[in-house]
Amino acid sequence: MKRIAIIPGDGIGPEVASEAMRVLKRLQVRGLPVEWQVFPYGAEYYLRENRAMPEGGMEELAAFDAVFVAAFGDARVPDMAHAREILLGARRSLDLYVNERPVRLLHEAFTPLKGRSCRDVDFVILRENTEGAYVGMGGRFKVGTPEEMALQEVVATRKGVQRILRHAFERARSAPRRRLHMADKHNALEFVGGLWYRTFLEMAKDYPEVEASHLYIDRLCHDLVRDPSAFEVIVTSNLLGDMISDLGAALAGGLGIAPSANLNPETGKGLFEPVHGAAPDIAGLGVANPMAAVLSAAMMLDFLGFAEAAGRVRDAVRACATEGKVTRDLGGTLSTQEAGKALCEAMWAGQGAS
Numbered sequence: 001m002k003r004i005a006i007i008p009g010d011g012i013g014p015e016v017a018s019e020a021m022r023v024l025k026r027l028q029v030r031g032l033p034v035e036w037q038v039f040p041y042g043a044e045y046y047l048r049e050n051r052a053m054p055e056g057g058m059e060e061l062a063a064f065d066a067v068f069v070a071a072f073g074d075a076r077v078p079d080m081a082h083a084r085e086i087l088l089g090a091r092r093s094l095d096l097y098v099n100e101r102p103v104r105l106l107h108e109a110f111t112p113l114k115g116r117s118c119r120d121v122d123f124v125i126l127r128e129n130t131e132g133a134y135v136g137m138g139g140r141f142k143v144g145t146p147e148e149m150a151l152q153e154v155v156a157t158r159k160g161v162q163r164i165l166r167h168a169f170e171r172a173r174s175a176p177r178r179r180l181h182m183a184d185k186h187n188a189l190e191f192v193g194g195l196w197y198r199t200f201l202e203m204a205k206d207y208p209e210v211e212a213s214h215l216y217i218d219r220l221c222h223d224l225v226r227d228p229s230a231f232e233v234i235v236t237s238n239l240l241g242d243m244i245s246d247l248g249a250a251l252a253g254g255l256g257i258a259p260s261a262n263l264n265p266e267t268g269k270g271l272f273e274p275v276h277g278a279a280p281d282i283a284g285l286g287v288a289n290p291m292a293a294v295l296s297a298a299m300m301l302d303f304l305g306f307a308e309a310a311g312r313v314r315d316a317v318r319a320c321a322t323e324g325k326v327t328r329d330l331g332g333t334l335s336t337q338e339a340g341k342a343l344c345e346a347m348w349a350g351q352g353a354s
Helices: 013-029 043-049 057-062 081-093 158-173 190-204 217-226 238-252 291-303 307-323 336-347
Strands: 002-009 034-038 066-071 098-104 122-128 138-141 149-152 179-184 211-216 233-236 261-264 269-272
Touching (some): 002 013, 013 066, 013 291, 013 307, 013 336, 043 081, 057 081, 066 291, 081 269, 158 190, 158 211, 179 190, 179 217, 211 217, 217 233, 217 238, 269 291, 291 307, 291 336, 307 336
Parallel strands (some): 002 034, 066 269, 122 233, 179 233
Antiparallel strands (some): 098 122, 138 149, 261 269
């Protein structure tokens, strides 16, 4: 039995988490050995308790086989302190150094690119997840004065760069086209970018079977829009990966269908979350797209060793996309709950439903 910790969080989080749990429940009654516990952590908890989670909360989450987070974000917590403590805290304390964001076009109608097929938009972005600009090193001086100064440090270690690049090369080696692109900006960011670039060139010698290419991050963005079919596996740093992940999501149809995983392949720890955030402007309206949450759950099922169940979920998502059984962000008319029900029905279409 695999145990999952679920944190619905804020905004549309509880709505899309409910549909992900609906899908898991449908699999569970068909024999999938999973169980889950829901934790109330989010803005409401933070404002009430003045902390993101109780003492020992992170250790409790770490004891589960996987963690699923739906969304964080609330205007009443403008500095996102609760999200930083939980999400960034989990990434660091569990050393989840791989952020994996697949980009797959489900239907040609979803992409803003003219004349592109689903085969053209199918790649994965691997983002370093524990270093870079998000480590929180820096400070402010003379705040609120004309002489105010702000300093934000970007941190890269050889160990951190090597392990994400190694993971990317291994991923590319098993990919159909064995194609890997690494993006940095070492022409402007000489020290950190230089470490990435040198390490990439050194490691490429160990993988002669991989077609390994380097692009500056601005050129990568340009080429992703011009010809996304050229890409298969992309690896980059924390901040740059965060940026191009949203670009990739836009090419595939939007954040409503963008899943992600935070992983440590060595320890077997993983946290899974849709990319879209809390979307407070549509929270409570019943129009949020649950596909990103459900696809994140599919990534979690793969991670837990349930490849058949994960494939069934992805097939259901694609079937609903093809048949137009989608929410309004994808041109459909379904509510969040209706979309979740449609996904469950599609998992066993023609076989009867439980």
